[in-house]
Amino acid sequence: MRATRLLRRGLALSGLLAACLVVPASSGAAGTAHACITRSAKETGTVREDAVSRTPDEAVQRDLQQHPSVHPAKKRPHPSFTVPVYWTVLYDKDNPSDGSIPDEAINKQIELANTYFRNIGLRFQLMRRNRVATDHTTLHGLEYFNDGPLKRQYHMGNEQTxxxxxxxxxxxxxxWFTYPWDYQDHPDQDGVVLPYDSLPGGTDPHHNQGKTAIHQIRHWVGLFNTFQGRL
Structure with a gap:
């Protein structure tokens, strides 16, 4: 039964799969999160999350445009599968504004995800928000290969959550993100980690349209990047 559910999640977008260079967490690390890298990063052995610096909105937009079925547009009705969402907000316990986001931003991000994915039959429904006060060092030192303890503590749901x-x-x-096929061996590591200021209306003026989340969720359901090999 679990294998069937994993297959359903992983193949929900199977018609859109494309090539991507991915680097799993190192064998010595506890985490299983993935980060896409550029060709130059691969040659130098330096791992960088999703392209050069932060994922450029224009690159994400271009990538989404290449798959009209995941870009907002009027399409024929498609059977829907609802994905429960559990959102954990990590913020500095001594400076709550450092990482804290309003409920409105989370709601807008979920709405945006539904706009992008509805034409392939995916719908996201927020089930719970969890706000966690975190010490400054842990918060600012969080990386894709050391997020295991936090994820194990706050992860909820199953492989379709x-x-x-x-x-x-x-x-x-x-x-960063995990793929569907990571779940079987590391279920408590499953999920997506986002910069808090990249949500709609966030404090980063260059990356506050919510497209970073769309990009990473796309990986979570099993899609690879198309633009990696051309950077």
Whole structure:
């Protein structure tokens, strides 16, 4: 039964799969999150999350445009599958504004995800918000290979539930994600980690349209990047 559910999640977008260079967490790390890298990063051995610096909105937009069925447009009705969403907000316990986001921003991000994915039959429904006061060092040192303890503590749901963690880390250009096939061996590591200021209306003036989350959720359901090999 679990294998069937994983297959359903992983193949929900199977008609849109394309090539991507991905680097799993190192074998010595506890996490299983992935970060896409550029060709130059691969050659130098330096891992960078989703392109150069933070995921450029224009690159994400271009990538989405190449798949009209995941870009907002009027399409014929499609059977819907609802993905429960559990959102954990990680913020500095001594400075709540550092990482904290309003409920409105989360709601808008979910609405945006539904706009992008509805034409392929995916719908996201927020089930719970969890706000977690975190010490400054842990928050700002969070990376894709050391997020295991936090995820194990706050992860909820099963393989068809997306856990989204928003944070303000110094090591988080564009966030990171896990693939459907990671779930079987590391179920409590499943999910997406996002820069808190990349949500709609966020404090980053260049990346506050919510497209970073769309990009990473796309990986979570099993899609690869199309633009990686051309950067």
């Amino acid at each position: 997306v856990n989204i963690y928003s944070a303000n880390s110094d090591q988080m250009p564009g966030g």
